Each structure stands twice: as structure tokens, then as C-alpha cells.
């Protein structure tokens with residue numbers, strides 16, 4: 392075993408030990424998910440080839456962790472080509488052991504927050520490789536977010552959306568650490584390609600630097616074991632784009648041998664609202680003038696209760712605790728526990744399912760509950776003790792145990808799913824005959840007035856629509872939604888509303904029948 396292989400073996404052991412000493416929550420908060428060796432080697436190997444095989448490398452990793460990319464660098468290029476190597480790590484838990492591991496190499500490791508570091512002239516790099524912390528915006532403290540947004544605006548003139556995750560700040564800030572014509576490779580969630588907060592990142596990639604290549608890994612071939620994110624590697628050169636520049640988009644397989652390769656001009660990319668579509672087979676033109684589901688239905692997320700465990704009870708639990716039934720309304724179980732796509736109802740509007748669930752929803756002030764409903768009061772006190780009343784959503788409701796208003800929807804769609812399920816469909820449409828509402832694991836479809844009238848005229852239309860939606864090609868739904876690691880798809884209300892649908896024939900059918908009626912009248 393070579394010295395470098397031995398170091399990598401020790402680094403991997405160290406990584407496992409250091410990860411195990413932290414909780415998943417702690418690692419999530421700081422985006423601490425290391426790059427697997429094979430992937431790190433693939434990225435570094437490809438990146439150094441973009442610089443030309445003779446260029447001396449000035450390597451920089453702004454979120455170095457235990458140094459998976461540095462290790463990959465040592466295994467990919469001879470040390471004589473590595474002019475300098477520098478990394479920053481905020482967490483000494485990883486940084487200190489890493490410092491010890493690499494002490495005999497030329498890696499210089501600095502402790503601190505990359506977003507607060509200022510590069511010295513001799514620290515500028517021509518080869519930046521980074522798997523930045525995937526910290527979502529709501530985990531960034533308010534003050535930190537303000538600081539970061541102001542910093543980005545001051546450095547780049549770009550106003551990042553408040554919804555951007557920490558990785559977007561990392562990417563934009565890194566430019567000031569780069570030498571002119573240097574190459575950067577970022578292993579980041581591909582989400583930025585499709586969501587609104589990614590617009591500024593895309594504008595940066597199109598206008599401030601030369602975007603060279605985006606490779607999207609196939610979500611079905613997960614790159615990370617413990618972080619459910621689909622990943623892409625974004626490569627750019629630190630110089631303005633030359634005229635007629637084309638960008639490579641590849642998908643699946645490996646960076647060196649992707650399953651699919653495409654090239655787009657910058658103008659193509661400027662015109663494409665969702666870049667992830669450019670990576671898959673769906674290259675259909677914008678569907679602006681075709682009818683979409685949102686023309687017929689208002690789509691809303693289901694109820695966010697703040698704690699399903701506390702607010703959703705079974706019939707037995709309600710009886711056991713002798714809670715007043717009038718404060719409970721039926722609610723559907725989560726899709727995983729809903730074996731049918733059509734929910735029948737008993738005469739009281741309760742779903743006919745193996746287990747009936749109910750949502751606690753009471754608007755009465757605390758004093759009234761305490762006074763008149765002692766059992767319910769006792770139950771609410773348990774919620775207070777368990778910290779439920781202090782949760783974000785509950786704190787923003789008055790009283791904390793009341794719920795948002797939602798009427799029982801007749802049609803629902805599951806909010807997320809995988810293509811790898813037995814049915815092979817990530818999303819299911821549910822026809823609901825009961826009075827049950829649903830939690831935010833569903834999207835609720837409420838007919839718009841025109842559609843409501845049509846359904847009233849011809850009640851079977853709803854069933855026809857439900858069948859039609861469940862028979863749509865899987866692609867038509869997955870291309871509207873977002874995809875995460877392991878082939879997990881999610882659909883936001885706006886995305887489902889964008890689903891193109893061809894239901895004219897169903898509606899025409901009604902018009903024809905009306906004409907026939909008119910003939911007989």
C-alpha cells in the first residue's frame with residue numbers, strides 16, 4: 392500500500408469515528424457530510440484535467456472537513472504539480488484531527504468560518520474544489536443571514552434570496568479566492584437549478600464566470616449514504632464568458648463517462664426556467680399556452696399541525712382519554728398507511744379505513760377549556776410539558792392548539808414519493824368521499840368555480856379526472872417537481888398547478904350532452 396493510500400485509509404477511519412461522535416442533528420446543522428472517496432477522486436481527477444495536464448495546481452477547499460478532496464488530489468496528481476494546498480474548516484472536531492493527519496504534507500489548514508475569512512494575495516487558488524455545507528436557510532441564524540446577504544451584495548453586487556442555503560453563499564464568495572482563469576468545481580444540491588432562490592446563482596454562473604459544465608448524478612444512484620440530496624457538480628472558470636460560449640450538461644454515470652451529454656448556449660440557459668429539465672430527456676418546449684391543472688383547481692398544501700404525534704389521535708386514544716369528540720375532525724393517514732386511492736366514507740363522513748384518525752382542533756380559549764373540558768385540558772397540559780406548544784407553528788397560532796382552516800378536499804395528491812415503490816409511481820391522486828382533511832404530506836385540490844360548476848352538472852367528471860391524473864405518464868409529474876437523492880420526488884403546490892393537462896375531451900363531452908338535452912327540451 393502506498394503512503395497516499397495509507398493516509399486515505401486512516402482518513403476514512405477518522406471520518407467514521409468523528410461522524411459517530413456527533414448526532415445526525417448536529418451534522419445537519421453544520422452540513423457535515425463527507426464526500427465518498429470514489430466521488431472525490433472522480434471530481435478532482437476531472438477538474439485537474441480542465442486546467443491542462445502541465446499546470447501547477449494551487450488547491451483550495453473552503454470547507455475541507457477531514458480533507459477528502461485533498462487526499463484525492465494527492466492520489467490523482469504528482470506532488471511536484473501541487474504548488475500549494477490550502478483548506479478552511481470551522482469545526483475543530485474535524486479540523487484538529489485532520490491537521491494531525493496531514494501534518495507531513497504541504498496542506499495548510501486554517502480554522503475558522505470561510506464566510507468571514509479574507510484571502511491574502513498568496514492564498515489565491517487556481518483549483519477550488521468544494522463540497523460546501525448544505526445548511527438550509529432556516530438553519531441560518533437571522534443575524535448571520537443578514538451579514539451573509541450584505542457581504543455577497545458588497546462583494547458581487549448580487550442580492551441573494553433569503554431562501555438560499557449556505558452553499559449558495561459559499562459558491563459566490565469563493566470567486567474572490569480565485570486566480571484569473573482558475574477552475575472551480577462545486578458539489579452542490581441540484582435544487583438551485585429549478586427553484587426561485589437559485590436564480591441569482593444561475594445569473595452568477597451565466598454572467599460573472601464561464602460556466603463550463605454541470606453534471607447531475609442520477610438521483611437513483613445516490614452519492615451520499617446519509618444526506619438525502621441529489622447532487623450535481625458545477626464547473627466554472629474564473630473569467631467572463633467568451634462570445635458564443637457553450638456549456639456542457641451531462642447526466643448519470645460518472646463525470647468522465649456520463650450517460651448523457653448535451654450542449655447549450657448561454658442564451659438557451661437564460662431562457663430555460665428549470666435547468667434540471669435540460670439534463671433529462673424532457674426537452675419539450677415551454678407549455679405556456681396549454682391548459683394546466685392550476686387552471687381548474689386551486690392547490691394547497693395540507694395542514695401543518697406542528698406535531699402530528701400530538702394532534703392526530705386514533706378513535707381508541709380519544710376514547711381512552713375521554714376527550715370530547717366534538718373537538719376532533721377526521722383526517723387521512725399519511726400516504727404510507729393509506730392502501731387505497733379511493734377513500735370511501737361512512738354516513739358521518741368518517742373514512743372507511745382500518746384505522747380512523749382524528750385531528751384535534753379547538754378554538755376555545757384556555758380558560759374555557761380548563762373550566763369546561765378537564766380531560767382535554769389535561770391532554771393539552773401534556774402537550775405543554777412535551778414542548779409542543781413551544782414549537783414554531785404552535786407559537787404562531789392562537790390558541791396554540793387550534794388548526795388552520797381547510798375544507799375536506801375531494802381530490803388530493805401525495806406530496807412526495809419514490810419511483811422505486813412497488814407501484815413505480817412517485818405520486819398518487821386520491822379520490823376522497825369522506826369529510827377527512829389531510830396533513831401536509833398531501834396537496835389538496837379544490838375545484839375552481841368553473842370546474843365546480845362542471846362537476847355539479849356531471850358528478851362523474853371528478854372520477855374521470857381522478858382516473859386521468861393517475862394514468863398520466865410518470866414523467867409529466869416528475870418533470871414538474873423536484874428530485875432528491877435516492878429518487879425521492881417532491882411536488883410543491885405551484886409545481887402541481889403547472890402540470891399540463893388535456894381534459895378538453897371530458898369537458899366537451901359535457902357540452903355535447905348539453906346540446907343533446909337541448910334537442911329534447
Ligand SMILES: C[S@@+](CC[C@H](N)C(=O)[O-])C[C@H]1O[C@@H](n2cnc3c(N)ncnc32)[C@H](O)[C@@H]1O
Nearest residue numbers: 424425426454455456459481482504505522524
Ligand atoms: C459537506 S462537508 C465536506 C467536508 C469535506 N470537504 C468532504 O468533502 O468530505 C462540509 C464541511 O464544511 C464545514 N463547515 C461548515 N460551515 C463552515 C464554515 N462556515 N466555514 C468553513 N467550514 C465550514 C463542516 O464542518 C464540514 O466539515
